[in-house]
Amino acid sequence: MPTRSPDPDVVNHVEAAALLGISVSHLHRLYRERSTTGFPERTADGRTWNREDIARYEPPSNRIRRSTQASIDRTGDPNELVDVATAARILGYTNRSALHGNNPVWLRLKECPDESSASAGGRTRRRWKRETVWKIAEDRVGRGGAESTGRPIGSPHGHPDRTGDPDELVGKAEAARILGYNHPNALPTPVLDRADEQNTGPAGRRRLKWRRATLWTILDQRTN
Missing domain, CATH: 3.90.105 (Molybdopterin biosynthesis moea protein, domain 2)
Incomplete structure (x- = not known):
């Protein structure tokens, strides 16, 4: 044609x-x-x-993007520091429980708090400027975060995690999360081959563990 x-x-x-x-x-x-x-x-x-x-x-993705954009709360002082509950409300979620686990927006928020401190129980308390939350919301919409991209399971899509003890050994599920994959089975062979610890379980299945530092090195090599 x-x-x-x-x-x-x-x-x-x-x-x-x-x-x-x-x-x-x-x-x-x-x-x-x-x-x-x-x-x-x-x-x-x-x-x-x-x-x-x-x-x-109007393609469905545009309608979803427009709806998502409209749900962002842009009121208030851009420099005001807000907690997780308020950040969730700004982003259009009904409650803070949406911001947990591997939610890409939550992973992005965890990467860039404007203020963080430790609670009496040792948990990390994070706060963000409203303008930081607005920027993350805009990135979510602009990158098509409101709709499925159809990305193959073997492609890293989340935000890598560089927190924690570098010498801690983690299993496949945590390794996948750290590297940004959406499922442990998505880990490619080169990553599996670089496990710091390998042993065989009772059922004959191979058990792999990586130091966080090893996974961070893989991230560095992937982005260079």
Whole structure:
């Protein structure tokens, strides 16, 4: 199919994708799933779309992004320090429990507190400026955090964790989290081969452990 359609009132898949600001493969997926995405039907030739139909169409990711953007609370003093509960509210969550575990937004917040201190029980208390939380919220929306990216399980996608005792030995689940993978089984062979401790369990399964420092070295080598 030519890059441009000879009829100014219709567009081919390349032009339609350009109008919507998405890839051609994304456009084809939206069309295949049009019963749920609402993507316009093709014209009678079965290959093109009406230009006006495409111009009026809003991809689901844009709607989600717009909704997420609207849910951000941008009120208050940008330099005011807020706790986890308030940060969750600013980000549009109903309660602070959403900010835990491997939530990418929580991992990002943990990386950049504007103030941190230890409680009487030894737990870390973190606080952030409102403007810091706003920036993280904007990054979440801008990077498509409001929708699934379809990233393969073997691709690191979270925010790496460089906290803790460098000599502590951790298992596969924690190693995956530290390296930003979404599942222990996503750890690639080069990472498995660099385990600091290997032994065989009762069922004959290989047990691997890594020092946090080893995993941080892997992170450094991955980003250099």
